[in-house]
Amino acid sequence: MFELRRLRLLHELALRGTLAAVADALSYSPSTISQQLAQLERDAGVPLLIPDGRRVRLTEHGVALAAHASRALELEEQIRGELESLQAGIAPVRVAVLQTAAQAILPVALTLLADREPRLRVEIAEVPPEDGLFELSAGGFDLVIAEQYPGHTRAHRAGLEREMLGSDPIRLALPPDDPAGGVAELRDRAWVMEPAGTAARQWAVQQCRAAGFEPDIRFEIADLTAQVRLIAAGRAVGVLPDLVWADLDPPVRLLDLPGDPAREIFTAARQSSMSRGGIRAVRTALRDAFDARSSAARPSTAG
The missing domain is CATH 3.40.190.290 (D-Maltodextrin-Binding Protein; domain 2)
Structure with missing residues (x-):
């Protein structure tokens, strides 16, 4: 039987490429990561990792199991979403934001959420869009506020769903x-x-x-x-x-x-998390806050 926490480590290694990066992301020691992946190899009965210089890389079996791990984690998230629908606010919503969004949108959005979903815990971190979208794919965040400049379309990551806030x-x-x-x-x-x-x-x-x-x-x-x-x-x-x-x-x-x-401001979330009512509530509040900001007078410009 595979333990989901060990499958998560393999999934993280497939995304991040090195044991050190996985350890930094999950606040584990590299030795702990190595021990857990070694146990996962024993559980699988096949080699999952192979030395590659001073690093390791996934074997063919490792790549296959990492793909299954990704699907298992998505299913876990869907299950948690269904449970949350029975009890709103059962899990916090972790949001990565742009600096400008933190200043201009979040205060209004959090005020709206305090009235609409008083039991919902929202955790905020200011993260560049390039990093936030990656961490969203890796499960580090539940929602990201990102930007897209004219003529510079951001790559679409598999499994993520975008919703435009506005320009x-x-x-x-x-x-x-x-x-x-x-x-x-x-x-x-x-x-x-x-x-x-x-x-x-x-x-x-x-x-x-x-x-x-x-x-x-x-x-x-x-x-x-x-x-x-x-x-x-x-x-x-x-x-x-x-x-x-x-x-x-x-x-x-x-x-x-x-x-x-104008740059486009959008939110992104994992498709597997869309059943979570908390994420939907945060998205709605962000959209309402952005609309309220957009209806305000634009800054004056020189003639």
């Missing part, structure tokens, strides 16, 4: 006294952008290249609040989404970009 306009952000009228006039300015490899960074660089220059990226900062402060202080320029303002008056000069670009 979030992106604008050029300049120091209050900067007279520039568009991106093309900013080739000699210092830029602040998110770290390399993020969709936001790729999109921002493309806007500069379309205007005929390579941006001078002097500041690489993931925290958008810090970006705003740098721009307001006159030390940089950048592009920022409207959600960053979260009902605050922008301390920078905003300019509309050609074509009025």
